[in-house]
Amino acid sequence: MAGRLEVRFDPSRADHAQNWYERALVHTKGRFARAPFILADWQCDDIIRPLFGTVRYDEQLDEWVRAYSTAWIELARKQGKSELVAGAGLYLLIADGEEEAEVYGAAKDRDQAGVVYQVAKRMVELSPVLQRLVEKKQLSVIDSKRRIVFEPTGSFYQVVASDAGGNLGTNPHGILFDEVITQPSRELWDDLKTGMGTRLQALLLAITTAGNDQSSMAFEEHIHSERVARDPKVDPSRFVYMRNTPPDLDPWDEANWTHAMPALGDFFRIDVVRAEAIEAQTSPGKMNAFFQFRLNRWVRQVVRWLDLGLWDANAGLVVEEKLEGLECFGGLDLASTSDFCAFVLFFPNAIEEADGVMADAVLARFWLPEGALERRSPMRDEITAWADAGYLTLTPGNVIDQDVIFNDIDVAASRFQIRSAGYDRWNASQLVRDLDDGGLICEGVAQTTTELNSPSLELERLLGVNRLRHGGNPVLRWMADNVTLYTDSNGNIKPSKKHSTEKIDGIIALVMAIRQQMHDAESGADFALNLGAS
Secondary structure, eight states: OTTOOSEEEOHHHHHHHHHIIIIIOBOOSGGGTTSBOOOOHHHIIIIIHHHHHEEEEETTTTEEEESOSEEEEEOOSSSSHHHHHHHHHHIIIIISOOTTOEEEEEESSHHHHHHHHHHHHHHHHHOHHHHHHHHTTSEEEEGGGTEEEEGGGTEEEEEEETTTOOOTTOOOSEEEEEOGGGOSSSHHHHHHHGGGTTSSSOEEEEEEOOOSOTTSHHHHHHHHHHHHHHOGGGOTTEEEEEOOOOTTSOTTOGGGGGGTOTTBTTTBOHHHHHHHHHHHTTOHHHHHHIIIIISOOOOOSEEEOOOHHHHHHTOOOOOHHHHTTOEEEEEEEOOOSSSOEEEEEEEEEEEEOTTSOEEEEEEEEEEEETTHHHHTGGGHHHHHHHHHTTSEEEESSSSOOHHHHHHHHHHHHHHSEEEEEEEEGGGOOHHHHHHHHTTOOEEEEOOSHHHHHHHHHHHHHHHHTTOEEOTTOHHHHHHHHHOEEEEOTTSOEEEETTTSSSOOHHHHHHHHHHHHHHHHHHHTOOOOOOGGGO
């Protein structure tokens, strides 16, 4: 076959794939639901046509086959990735001419893997073309198994997940990998990809947003894809479409937003992004999320969280006597028996400001064993001054005296109406059981982004609107200056003990106290608490 081009573009194949979308498929959501899936220019010309229309000559088979076996698509969120990939999955299942095709929708867990499946299922339900196949009993959806079957070729589309196990032994013709940044390891990726070898033109189609873990397999694939984008000869079998906003572009200039969000102004509303951009400029957590999910930039999982100038601006004057009898919520952090322990009370709408606006109040109690002073010699004078001023209680010995903590909380409960107190489940101790037995409603709080995201965002909001009065407590201020923020792959946040420069127990306790108040408000629970009255 001398003289034959190794790779070429086949317009008929590209037309076939484009026609599949625009004639067989429909949109499934919002105002475009049931309308024909007319590809946007960038979807059509930059992804679908080159991906399915580029072919290579296979000397062993003596025929032209699809050139790409892996496609890496990296875009900001809400750019229609799920619908685009669901359409590709149905194409591989029904229209690619493969006998007994196995198409797998893969993700971190079944819920995530089910996102693309649900879109594909809905396309089957809404498309007149696909419904004719259903009526002929050629196409069926088995929702209980998250499976779509195409009878004429004995093919199926099936959801699999990295937490399910047992994925070896598959023979994929198509793999739809959703949000690769959530994958905990390479295991599922490698299990499925290594099974593709016997197929004529199998395709692994990976879609993802930029992540925040640069030790992950997703980042490895991102770096490899960057190299391929610069020089396709590095990996001729990989198709790459990456829209990461370059770091030298102004993130707040709207003209730069379409780089990572090509659907902006089309089916994605620019006013949503404008509102998020305004919030991001005043919040480290929201800024990290904006850069990652809207600008599609890879970011760090951890960033410095609280602005000390903003913290100080919220100090105000907190008079304990004026808070007596008021409802409040507690947070207890017993992170270590040989270092700082913290108990923080959060009083919603407790202080009326000069302008008539109500502000929330914070009281914090700290304890430290005297033996810790030796280990903290650089801070010895500062810690002693805190203790002398009453912000900190030094307990005798090398470990914290929990009886002292119990008595101090008992006194606080006799002065204030503590409705409930959250504590770190991992550090549950006899003290918590004693408090619970004494009448304090104690609730274990998992130290996860799922539990702490909302109260962490609420803390940011209260500081941003200047409504959090903490009285300038110097121990709490020191901890606020230490705290580092952790962001997970979904943009949820929490204060991170692991990555913070020093102790942050008071901030953790404050976040848990705010969580208790938020849960109380959501549930409308009507219970009163006064440990001192028990």
